Amino acid sequence: MGSLDGKIAVVTGGGSGIGFAIAERFAREGAQVVIAGRRKERLAAAVEKLGHGARAVQTDVADEAQVQRLIDSVPRVDLLVTCAGGAVFGPVEQVPPQSWREMFEGRFFGQLSACHYAVPKMRPGSTIILCSGIAGHAALVNYSGGAGLCGEVNAMGRSLAVELAPKGIRVNVLSPGLTRDTAIDWGVPPEKVGDFLAGLTRQVPLKRPGTVHDMADAAFFLAA
Numbered sequence: 001m002g003s004l005d006g007k008i009a010v011v012t013g014g015g016s017g018i019g020f021a022i023a024e025r026f027a028r029e030g031a032q033v034v035i036a037g038r039r040k041e042r043l044a045a046a047v048e049k050l051g052h053g054a055r056a057v058q059t060d061v062a063d064e065a066q067v068q069r070l071i072d073s074v075p076r077v078d079l080l081v082t083c084a085g086g087a088v089f090g091p092v093e094q095v096p097p098q099s100w101r102e103m104f105e106g107r108f109f110g111q112l113s114a115c116h117y118a119v120p121k122m123r124p125g126s127t128i129i130l131c132s133g134i135a136g137h138a139a140l141v142n143y144s145g146g147a148g149l150c151g152e153v154n155a156m157g158r159s160l161a162v163e164l165a166p167k168g169i170r171v172n173v174l175s176p177g178l179t180r181d182t183a184i185d186w187g188v189p190p191e192k193v194g195d196f197l198a199g200l201t202r203q204v205p206l207k208r209p210g211t212v213h214d215m216a217d218a219a220f221f222l223a224a
């Protein structure tokens, strides 16, 4: 018997990193998990590792029709977790503005449209877990677009929480700090990733990054 027995969980970005760790935890606790992401091979590998009847729906969350198709694929949504998205790092004068737009299309509008389609399929007792990031409340260098996005997701979560409370739907925002073992693109050449992450880790008071399991623990607490 698991704490999430019989629950249907939709986890966007569930093919890797934080989303995968959450999907894994939910599946282990008995949830029927549906993961979404763009890369077929990544999803297939994740589904195989997840077991417990998990399945994937290939979805680009920047495309509203694909988000609708994802939510249409389940009879109801008990747990919605929206981890899909990437980050854009770099000095403000060097980042191509189009890359901020693309980040918002997936990581901001993707989360909002997942809520749009999922809420009518949620019963009292259901839960939404959005994903922002520490840049929403701490000042990080070279991350202006991502900081704006994280702040907006935090605000969106607060608004949805009070809007959906009368329906018995709880809304929370997971706001990861630096988290290791993810597939995130840090925007630096592969040979420089180690130094880049070491530099970020030095800014963390505990001098260690978080783990995807820390995030899964938090998401499980919020879900259960």
Ligand SMILES: NC(=O)c1ccc[n+]([C@@H]2O[C@H](COP(=O)([O-])OP(=O)(O)OC[C@H]3O[C@@H](n4cnc5c(N)ncnc54)[C@H](OP(=O)(O)O)[C@@H]3O)[C@@H](O)[C@H]2O)c1
Pocket: 012, 013, 014, 015, 016, 017, 018, 019, 036, 037, 038, 039, 040, 042, 059, 060, 061, 062, 083, 084, 085, 086, 087, 106, 107, 110, 131, 132, 133, 134, 175, 176, 177, 178, 179, 180, 181, 182, 183, 184, 185
């Ligand atoms: N790692 C950190 O330190 C950190 C810190 C703060 C916030 N975050 C946020 O946490 C969330 C999870 O990231 P992560 O760190 O676990 O990195 P990750 O391993 O790269 O996970 C992101 C997942 O989202 C999917 N994805 C990206 N764009 C998508 C789109 N348009 N449609 C559907 N799926 C999409 C990716 O798969 P495909 O590319 O195959 O679609 C990937 O599986 C992200 O929003 C990230 O920005 C991470």
